[in-house]
Amino acid sequence: MSHPFKPALVYLLLAAPALAAAQHPVALVIHGGAGVIERAKMTPAAEASYRAGLGAALDAGYAVLEKGGSSLDAVTAAVRVMEDDPQFNAGRGAVLNHQGDAELDAAIMDGSGPHAGAVAAVHHVKNPIELARLVMEQSPHVLLVGDGAEEFALEHGVVLVPRTYFRTERRERELEEARKAEAAKAKAAGITASGTVGAVALDRAGNLAAATSTGGLTNKHLGRVGDSPLIGAGTYANNATCAVSGTGDGEYFIRQVLAYDICALVAYRHLTLQQAVHEVIHEKLQRTGGEGGVIALDPAGHVAMDFNSAGMFRGARDSQGKRVIGMYGDDLQ
Ligand code: ASP
Secondary structure, three states: OOOOOHHHHHHHHHHHHHHHHHOOOOOEEEEEEEEEEOOHHOOOHHHHHHHHHHHHHHHHHHHHHHOOOHHHHHHHHHHHHHHOOOOOOOOOHHHHHOOOEOOOEEEEEEEEEEEEEEEEEEEOOOOOHHHHHHHHHHHOOOOHHHHHHHHHHOOOOEEOHHHHHHHHHHHHHHHHHHHHHOOOOOOOOOOOOOOOOEEEOOOOOOOOEEEEOOOOOOOOOOOOOOOOEEEEEOOOEEEOEEEEEEEHHHHHHHHHHHHHHHHHHHHHOOOOHHHHHHHHHHHHHHHHHOOEEEEOOOOOOEEEEEEEOOOEEEEEOOOOOOOEEEEOOOOOO
C-alpha cells in the first residue's frame, strides 16, 4: 500500500523545478549604438522612427523569452530585427569602409558554456549574427573572417546578398562627408551615432547570452576589425557573472578588453553590475579618451545601460513588467 502523502510529495518534487524555473526572472536589454545623440539634432520624425525600431527589436527578443525560449534565441531575434532595419549600423544599414563597401562584424556568446562564435570582415552576409551563431554551433572555431567566413556561410545555406544591398543612400552620403573631412585633414569626420546593435538576455533557465553586430566605422581601412566580434572586448557572457554588449570606439574597447573587464570586476572584486559598468565606462574608458557605452545583465536580472557619449539608443524589458526605451543622456534616469 502506498503512503497517502506519497503522490503529493512526488508531485511537489516533480513540480518544484518547473515552478522555480517559471519564477526565474527573464530580461532583455538592447542597444542601437552610442554617440552624438542629442535632442537638438533629432527631428520628431527621426526620434519616433528610432523608438519604433528599438521597440520592435525589444519586443521580438522578449517574445522569445516570454514563451520560455532561450536567451540565445532572444538575442539572435532582437539583433536580427535591427540588422534588417536600415537606420542602424548593422546588416542592411551598415556604414561603408573607405572602398565604399560594408564590412560586417558580429559575435554571439552563450554564458552557459561558455561558448562563443564570431565573424569579421564579411561583405555579403545579410544577417551576420546568424553566421556568428553557426560558427559557434556548427564549427570547432570561435572566429571566422573574410572569404573563409563567407565560404562557411555558403556551406551552411546562409542568405548572401550582393554588396549593393548595403549601399544605402544615407551611408553613401556619410562616407562622402568622411572622405572630405579626411582630405581636409579634419578630425575623423564628425559623423553622428554609429548605430552598432547589441542585445543581452536572461532566460527562465537562468542562462545569459550576449550578441553584437556592426558595420564598424565609416571610412575605416579595408580589413579593420572592431571590438564587436572580439570575445571579451565588445561582447561577453558568462552565467556566473554577467552578459555585456558594447558600442563606441572599438579600438579602446579592444585595448582594455572592456566587456570581459566588467564581468571580472563582478567576479573578483565582487562589485555589483552597476558599479562594475560605472567603473569601466566612467573611469577606464573615460581616462583613455574613448567614448561609448554598454548594456549588461547579471544572473539575478539586474540591468545596466551606461555610456560616456552624449547618448545611446537603448531599451530594456523584463518579467517585472518594465519596458523602457531611451536615447538621450538624460532619458531613463
Ligand atoms: N564598436 C564598433 C566598432 O568599433 C562601432 C560602434 O559601436 O560604434 O566597430
